[in-house]
Amino acid sequence: MVDVSTQSRTVPVPGGELELTWAAATDTGRRREVNQDAVFAAFPLFVVADGMGGHVGGEIASARTIERLSALAESGTVTPKTIEKALARAVKDIAAHPEATDDGTGTTVTGVFLDTSGDAPHWVTLNIGDSRVYLVRDGAIIQITTDHSVVQELVAAGRLSPEEAENHPYGNVITRAVGPSEGVTPDYVRLDVADGDRFVICSDGLTKELTDYGIRHFLDENSDPADAVTAMLDAALENGGRDNITVIVLDVRHPEGAGRSDDAERDSDDDAGSSPAGD
Template structure:
C-alpha cells in the first residue's frame, strides 16, 4: 500500500491532523512515465509532462525539483513558487535532451498557508491536471482546466458531455516551459476538518469519472488505501496514460488514531 504521512497543524487554536499519500504509475500504454509529484508538507503538487523524446519527463521532474527546493527553504508562497517556475523554465530550455518546442508540463496542487492567526489552503494550477475537494460529502473541482475544450465549454460552444472524446481534448493552452513563463491561477480555500483533496493528472480523470473518485474516497478513509484503489481502477479501466494522484485530508486530531510522524504548530 502507498505510504500515508501525517503532520499536525493548529488552526484557530484547534489541533488538526493532515494525512496524505501520493502515487504515480506509467499506465498500460505509455513507454515512459512523464508524470512527477511532490508530497512534502506544506506543498502537494502533480506535474504532467509533455513533449517528444524525454522532454515531458525532463519538464515535470525539473519543475518538481525546483519546488522541492522551495519546501526545503521553509518559505512556500506565491512569489517563491513563481520564482521556482521561472528557474524550471530555464532548466527545461537548457537541458541537452530538450529539443521539442512543445516541451512543458502541467502543474497543479495545494499548499497550506498560515499567516499569524489566519490559515488557508491555496490551490494553484497551470494546464489540465486537477484539484478536487470533497467537503460535506460533495466533490467539487477546484481548478479550471487550461485547455481548448474548456474554453469551448466556457464559451457555451460545447457541452461537458460533448467534451468527452473531443479531438482537441489533449490540447492545453498553458504549461510550464512550453512558452514564456505563465503564472498559476490561485484559489484560496478555508481549512475545515473532514476536507479531502484529490490532486491528479488527467491520466486519472480519463479513466475515472467524478462519481468514481467520490466513490473511492467514501470507501477508503486512509489516503494510502484510497490512492491505491483509484490507481488500480484507472489501470483496470484502460490505463491509457500515466496516472498520478495525491490525496490530502484534514482530520480533527481527537477523531484520528493515526500516528503523528511530524509536528508543527
C-alpha cells in the first residue's frame, strides 16, 4: 500500500496568510508493469505528469518533465515564462535519450501554482494533455482544465456526447504532449483564491475509474487530504486500476477572505503572462 501523508504550509500573501494542506500519491495500478506517472507536490507548485510511449520512453518523459519543474519550484520563481523554459529543457532531456525518441513518446503535464506577485494572490493552472485539475468550490466540482484529446475535440464539435466519450475507442489518444516533436506551451487558467477551496490534480488513471461525482464523494467523506487521496486511490484500484494512477489533493484556507472574486476566469495571454519560451 502506498504511504500517504498530509503536509502543510502557512504562506504570507497580500491581505493576510494562506494555510495550505496537501497530499499526493502515485500507484502503478493493477494492469501495468511500470509506473510512467510522476508527481511533484510542494509549495508553490503541484503537478502531475503521465508518460506515454515505449516501455521506457514514457517513464523518461514524465520523470524529466517533473525534474525540471521541481527544480523550478525550488528556485522560488514560478511563472508561465519560467514554466515554458523548464518544459523546453525537458523536451531536450527527452530527446537526449535514444529510447525515448519514438513519435509516440511524450508526457502530459497538469497542475496548479500560487502566484503572489500581484496585489492579491491567484492560482494559475497549467495543462498539456488529458490529465486534469478539478476545483471543489461552494459545493460544486468543476473541471478547470480542458483535455487535449481526440475525444474532447469530438465533444466540443458536437459529434460526440460526454456519455459516449467515456468509452470511446480513441479515449487514450491525446493531441498535445511534452515530447521530442511537440510544442511546450500549456493552457493557463487564472483563479481567484477562496477560503475552503479543494483542488484535485490527477492523471487519467483516476478519471478512467472514478466519475466526477465519485471524486466529489470521496472528498466530501474525507476532510484530511491524505485520507481523501488514499480513498480515491483505493477506489480506483478496486474499480479495475487499468492505468497508472496519480492524485494530489490540495486544500486552501484563507481566513481573511481577501482576493476572492465570484468566478474562475480564463486569462488572455497578457493576463497569464503566457508566451512561448526557449532555453
